[in-house]
Amino acid sequence: MSVLIVGSTALDSIKTHKAENPRLLGGSASHAAVAASFFAPVKLVGIVGQDFPNRYIQLYKKHNIDIEGLQIVPGKTFHWSGEYEVNMNNRRTLATELGVFESFTPVLPASYLKTGFVLLANIAPGLQHHVLDQMTRPKFVVADTMDLWLNIAMPDLLKLLRRVDGFVLNESEARQLTQEDNLVRAAKKIHKLGPKYVIVKKGEHGAILSGPSGMFISPAYPLEKVVDPTGAGDSFVGGMMGHLSTTRGSIESNLRRAMIYGSVVASFCCEGFGLTSTHRVTRAAIDERVKTLEALTKF
8 A cells, every 4th residue: 555644845954063964855754755665655745845956856756756745836945954962862953944834734636535554744733634634534544743733732633643543752742741751651641542553752762662462662773873863753654654554464463563664764764864875775775674673682
């Protein structure tokens, strides 16, 4: 099955203690779409301005990403600028220019409406609702979020949680949403809000899944060197959804392995600025790292 991915498409300017790279292809939808494309056909919905470089359009096409749903309108593309500290865990935002993204309303082409797997990447919950209002009985819907929406759009987010099958958030967001320091208790509280599956991202420490069969800990692939972690979380969930859409049987029986594939794709993302490493990866290289990760965690 295809994967529909709706989120931000952006130009990222990223600075670390060793290098600085301006106006790289970024955004939640871009990272997730490229990650998912290693496994399944992808349909991308987003918005960019007329300043969006053609080379990035060609990158989407190289990965056979359907961009009929990508709106190209007058104005400037969403631009984010950030700087990482030496430890690569902490970053600060230097500038955020919403550009055309400020007026983004996702409009799904007719060929997208019956897509089976849907990833509502990080955008406002109201826009995520708008996407689901256009869909025709998707098989599996996952939503991602961020602390901003917990602060300014909580009512919309709570309504959204009743409409999705899976919910992805990081550990600080899980604590903020539930007022629980313990992630096990936090996951149980989130289930009561609607989602059957809850995935808590823990960065370099992997991710935790809570579902009907209990809990699962997905490790992160160990890297000797991290160049840029921007987009790793989006790559994780995109790779997971892409792999999941290719499997037979129930979601429950396939989700854990899909998370491992997502973790591996995210590891490649961290090895280069923006998407520079991810888009050069091969499926064979992904499979090889999955085997290595299996060996590292088997006992």
